[in-house]
Amino acid sequence: MTDSQLSHYECGHCAATAPIDELIGTCPECGGPLLARYDLAAAARAALPSDGHGLWRWGSLLPVSEQARIQLGAGETPLLPTKLGEWLGTGPTWIKDEAANPTGSFKARGMAVAISRAAQLGATSLVVPSAGNAACAAAAYAAAAGLPLTVFMPADVPRAFQVEARACGARIELVDGLIDECGQRAQAMAERDGSFNLATFREPGRVEGKKTMGFEIARQLDWQLPEVIIYPAGGGTGIVALWKAFEELEAIGRIGPERPRLVMVQAETCAPLARAFDAGATTAEPWANGATVADGMRVPKSFGDRLVLDALRRSKGCAVTVSDHQMIEYARIMAGRTGLFPCPEGAACLAAQVRLASDGWIGPHERVVLFNTGSPLKHLHLWPNSTHPDD
Numbered sequence: 001m002t003d004s005q006l007s008h009y010e011c012g013h014c015a016a017t018a019p020i021d022e023l024i025g026t027c028p029e030c031g032g033p034l035l036a037r038y039d040l041a042a043a044a045r046a047a048l049p050s051d052g053h054g055l056w057r058w059g060s061l062l063p064v065s066e067q068a069r070i071q072l073g074a075g076e077t078p079l080l081p082t083k084l085g086e087w088l089g090t091g092p093t094w095i096k097d098e099a100a101n102p103t104g105s106f107k108a109r110g111m112a113v114a115i116s117r118a119a120q121l122g123a124t125s126l127v128v129p130s131a132g133n134a135a136c137a138a139a140a141y142a143a144a145a146g147l148p149l150t151v152f153m154p155a156d157v158p159r160a161f162q163v164e165a166r167a168c169g170a171r172i173e174l175v176d177g178l179i180d181e182c183g184q185r186a187q188a189m190a191e192r193d194g195s196f197n198l199a200t201f202r203e204p205g206r207v208e209g210k211k212t213m214g215f216e217i218a219r220q221l222d223w224q225l226p227e228v229i230i231y232p233a234g235g236g237t238g239i240v241a242l243w244k245a246f247e248e249l250e251a252i253g254r255i256g257p258e259r260p261r262l263v264m265v266q267a268e269t270c271a272p273l274a275r276a277f278d279a280g281a282t283t284a285e286p287w288a289n290g291a292t293v294a295d296g297m298r299v300p301k302s303f304g305d306r307l308v309l310d311a312l313r314r315s316k317g318c319a320v321t322v323s324d325h326q327m328i329e330y331a332r333i334m335a336g337r338t339g340l341f342p343c344p345e346g347a348a349c350l351a352a353q354v355r356l357a358s359d360g361w362i363g364p365h366e367r368v369v370l371f372n373t374g375s376p377l378k379h380l381h382l383w384p385n386s387t388h389p390d391d
Helices: 040-045 054-061 084-088 107-120 133-145 159-167 179-193 205-220 237-251 272-279 305-314 324-338 344-359
Strands: 006-011 034-038 079-082 093-097 126-129 149-154 171-175 228-232 261-267 318-322 368-372
Touching (some): 034 040, 034 205, 040 054, 040 237, 054 107, 054 205, 079 324, 084 093, 084 324, 084 344, 084 368, 107 133, 133 149, 149 159, 171 179, 228 237, 237 261, 237 305, 261 272, 261 344, 272 305, 318 344, 344 368
Parallel strands (some): 093 368, 126 149, 228 261, 228 368, 261 318
16 A cells, blocks of 8 residues: 555635644634645655555545555445446446445445544544434444444434444434434534534545545546446535546546546435536525435535535536436336346436436437445335235
8 A cells, every 4th residue: 555645635615725634624714625635746656556455545645644544345346337328328337336335335435534534633532414324334434443423313314324323333313303403413512522523524534535436437447437427416525526536637647638527416305406506506505394215315405515516517517306206216227227226326326317318418429427325225115015016
């Protein structure tokens, strides 16, 4: 493995800089989200990826020193070829299957880096708001780090998430409200007792862990990026992370200036970022009474909305909303046509591809990567009648 070439943090809102040797979460000047910046010339000279394992193979471009990296196996998930492109009349389509990560979702990437960084810089306790998968990932990595963790979760989150997080030692506080209220409770706890807040965009490590998804796609496609990437979004960290990954890969000479068009998919009943994108706004207004079967999409307000919307527009991408019914049905369709049974968020990506192919937004020769961000096994309640009609 190679050591980090982290040089400083930069605010995504005001561009103020912050040091790397202090356990800070947001910009000390304006409170905005911090982004990690690296000595890219030094990173270009390093072996990238290195001979390590998982996401830490990209250690030169991650904000954690070599000796502080927690290993649970996050990263190096498969990019699965499918026949979906033939079915839809587009170019080849692959599925990036993030269910292969520890705790069954892409959230393991962000928590691997965020909690390794927090432990390295002296955190003594952690807190996070979560709609499900982030709680499980945070609990696993907190256990591996030997740090106590408190999770604030909506009370109606499926029981599977609660069971897994508790099994890893997290203290669960159930909240009668959505993730925004959980976020307020987590921030209040952080201010009260000094617990480090791992909330989305409230610290820089989670974006960095998730950007390794972009690194891996580039490497798995022999450094030739697809024309379109379709990604499900709640807070939108993955959109920002993918765009950052491609910028850094170009800077170190691994890819050229061409970029995929990023497609953000949200639930039509909780779509603050999609609504803002369609309106041409630079920030997103909170979504009232958001509700969807896709727990990861039930985010009524994103702290990083400016960064998400900017990345979408710079990529010449778009935003698509899908219904809960579509997610449930397209999970069956994806499973039947590819052999991969996705989570609702992953199914939403196929629903979006079908619409965009039908509209001609995706051309007949354009290559597409869909994301399945997690395992369906925590959502089995959505498919109570699982027998085949002919059985």
